[in-house]
Amino acid sequence: MPTSHTDPVTLEVVELIGTVVARYHQEYEEAAAAHSLTGAQARVLGLLTLEPTPMRKIAEKLKCEPSNVTGIIDRLESRGLVERRPDPADRRVKLAAPTDEGRDTARRLRDSLHFAREPLGELTGLERTLLRDLLRRMLGEGPAPSAP
Amino acid sequence: MPTSHTDPVTLEVVELIGTVVARYHQEYEEAAAAHSLTGAQARVLGLLTLEPTPMRKIAEKLKCEPSNVTGIIDRLESRGLVERRPDPADRRVKLAAPTDEGRDTARRLRDSLHFAREPLGELTGLERTLLRDLLRRMLGEGPAPSAP
DNA sequence: TATTGTTATACTCTATAACTATA
DNA sequence: TATAGTTATAGAGTATAACAATA
Structure with a gap:
């Protein structure tokens, strides 16, 4: 029963996955930078294109503290890519939503992510x-x- | 000839790889934090256990500016995990090398990285x-x- | 002159704690 | 009282530019 964690094949798979992870991140950061976005800003913008999201929930998705989301949304908002809307159901909540320009930026960024598509062309x-x-x-x- | 970049299977593979990348990074950061290291510090320490490395080369491996490496090594050095050595061949160069404690920390950290081993147990x-x-x-x- | 490492500066992301306005 | 979002603060990573020591 080959479930060892230290056999040569397993170790090589672990290393290969590490390479995939490194390449993926590098390309993601570069693609974001090409649109003058940081990685965190790009991730949040991509998230918001799915649906307008409460600040609290953004923090959960990013696995960071809610206080950090304030600054990230601030910077996206100051560039006109995102806006804060009130939540009719709960006046404490603010929903972050992409503007038209934000949606456009997110789409172009998504299209520029070649990784895991180019390499898959080999298969x-x-x-x-x-x-x-x-x-x-x-x-x-x-x-x-x-x-x- | 199925080399399209937008067929359903390819898109799902891209998404699955994204999930792998997210989990890998999360576990890596957590493992580093469990040893009171940041991700960058853990990566550098792991790198140095392979061989003592000039500051310049560390920056290349990390794909960041050389000026940043100074601070990362400073913090590792102040904790006694790394030391700077002169390079006999070139007096401009400083080689960063792990101390015994640094090597020990790097080993324990490496052993605690379960990802891509636990999941592989399914196969x-x-x-x-x-x-x-x-x-x-x-x-x-x-x-x-x-x-x- | 070119290269290595460092310093100084500014920006972003991060966690923590305290604050406000709602619920 | 509990929750959502914010502010204030401090530490870390990042890029840029300028610098000293060495090649």
């Missing part, structure tokens, strides 16, 4: 399906290897 | 070999699918 459709199923199982997102 | 040896070969090809590290 056939079958191999990508295989990779998807392996990653799914690894992440415990159900072993269901559905059809491509 | 059989054959599946891990498969995953390794897919990641290798994706990263352009040679298509050689050597035996497990």
Whole structure:
């Protein structure tokens, strides 16, 4: 039963994943910088394009303290990419939402993220399906290897 | 020829890799914090355990400006985990090297990084070999699918 | 002249604690 | 009283520019 954590194959997979992580982050930061955004600002902006979000919830997604979100939204707002709206249901809450320009910036940024797409070009459709199923199982997102 | 960058499988793989990256980073930061180190300090300390390294080269590995390395090494040095040594071959160069305590801390930190080992426990040896070969090809590290 | 490391400066992200306005 | 958001503060990482020592 090959579940050892120190066999050569496992160690190499760990190292390869480390390489993937490093490349992913580097490209993400560069793509953000190309739009004059920091990584944190880019992440928040991307988050808000899904739906207007209370400050508190943004902090949870970012896994940081709520007080930090104030500054990040401040800077995005001062650039006209985000606005604060009142929540009709609870006057304590402020919803952060992207402006039209913010949505446009987020879209262009998303399109510029080539990583994990360029490299995947090396793999056939079958191999990508295989990779998807392996990653799914690894992440415990159900072993269901559905059809491509 | 399935090399599209927008088919459902590719998009899901991209998303899964994003999840892997997020989990990896989170656990790395937590492991570093458990040893009272920042992520950057932990990365540098790990780097130095491979070999004593000139300040300039550390900056290249971290992909940051050399001026930043001064502060990171300062903080590691003030805690007794790292020391600066002269380079006999070039008196301009300072080599950063871990102390015994630094090496010990780096080892304990490395042992505490469970990610990409725990999740891999879900996969059989054959599946891990498969995953390794897919990641290798994706990263352009040679298509050689050597035996497990 | 060019390179290595450092200093000085400014900005962003981070956590902590105290504050306000609502609930 | 409890919660949402903010402010104030301090520490760390980052880039830029200028500097001393050495090559």
